[in-house]
Amino acid sequence: MTNNKYIATPTRTKEILNKYKFTFKKSLGQNFLIDSNVLENIIAHAGIDKQAGAIEIGPGIGALTEQLAIHADKVVAFEIDQRLIPVLQDTLGDYDNVQIVNEDILEADVAETIAANFPKTQPVHVVANLPYYITTPILLKLLHEDLPVTSLTVMIQKEVAERMAAGPNNKSYGSLTIAVQYYTEAAVVMDVPKQVFMPQPNVDSSILRLVKRDKPPVEVDNEKYFFALIKASFAQRRKTLRNNLTSYFKGTIDKDAINQTLESVGIDGTRRGESLDMQEFATLANAFYRLG
Numbered sequence: 001m002t003n004n005k006y007i008a009t010p011t012r013t014k015e016i017l018n019k020y021k022f023t024f025k026k027s028l029g030q031n032f033l034i035d036s037n038v039l040e041n042i043i044a045h046a047g048i049d050k051q052a053g054a055i056e057i058g059p060g061i062g063a064l065t066e067q068l069a070i071h072a073d074k075v076v077a078f079e080i081d082q083r084l085i086p087v088l089q090d091t092l093g094d095y096d097n098v099q100i101v102n103e104d105i106l107e108a109d110v111a112e113t114i115a116a117n118f119p120k121t122q123p124v125h126v127v128a129n130l131p132y133y134i135t136t137p138i139l140l141k142l143l144h145e146d147l148p149v150t151s152l153t154v155m156i157q158k159e160v161a162e163r164m165a166a167g168p169n170n171k172s173y174g175s176l177t178i179a180v181q182y183y184t185e186a187a188v189v190m191d192v193p194k195q196v197f198m199p200q201p202n203v204d205s206s207i208l209r210l211v212k213r214d215k216p217p218v219e220v221d222n223e224k225y226f227f228a229l230i231k232a233s234f235a236q237r238r239k240t241l242r243n244n245l246t247s248y249f250k251g252t253i254d255k256d257a258i259n260q261t262l263e264s265v266g267i268d269g270t271r272r273g274e275s276l277d278m279q280e281f282a283t284l285a286n287a288f289y290r291l292g
């Protein structure tokens, strides 16, 4: 992959950018990968082989897309920036297993795209160097929609990757952690320096691997209610669980009922949200939900 014919080298990237007089849009999180070793690592961790399909978000000029085209059966890539479509048609012209969709991933019907492009029995992996300004909405959309994908391997901001893979009592642990870990097993597989991007971002990056679970690790009566209660429990991190819940349930459940419910499930209301594990949140959410 060190061969200069590939897109992910500084020289080839500059050539392509010059040819199209392409100027980066910071507002679209455009930081392109120019390091073939990092790409090799992404592909190695992503579980991609010729039996698998790949969904990419934000192909840019095609550095990762090209490697996915080489290693996977088929690639479908969503790119919002119309200026990149002719560039991609050029850089990926040699590959007949790539489809570019010029759409905003947050608006796209990803389930329909998967159904239209990949056989039902084929494993499909999401692989992306994500636009960092919308990392959380993209991942939560893909997870909440419960798409038929086997895994997600994504380059994201290091702090966000740590948050998604954290455990209780860690300063990074929060409602995002639980949302991600409810659907997937999360692990940070590699930290990545700024120097591998053009232009260099202001933040450090990590590759995060999320493997979809067959079923959630806890039983929840109502998922929407569960996630809303978790969010409320972290609303003010320094506040006790009881105080956060009192603000959240104001006007619907009174203080006495809140105390009784906490007591009934054996959770001390003076604890902070960050000390509860997912099972405790599930028990708590189910108990409040059953109050009706």
Ligand SMILES: C[S@@+](CC[C@H](N)C(=O)[O-])C[C@H]1O[C@@H](n2cnc3c(N)ncnc32)[C@H](O)[C@@H]1O
Residues within 6 Å of the ligand: 028, 029, 030, 031, 032, 033, 034, 057, 058, 059, 060, 061, 062, 063, 064, 065, 078, 079, 080, 081, 103, 104, 105, 106, 128, 129, 130, 131, 132, 134
């Ligand atoms: C960090 S760059 C990655 C580019 C390329 N994959 C690489 O690694 O060199 C993020 C890409 O996402 C695209 N993008 C930004 N917002 C998007 C959105 N809402 N939907 C789809 N693509 C988006 C940008 O135009 C850009 O090409």
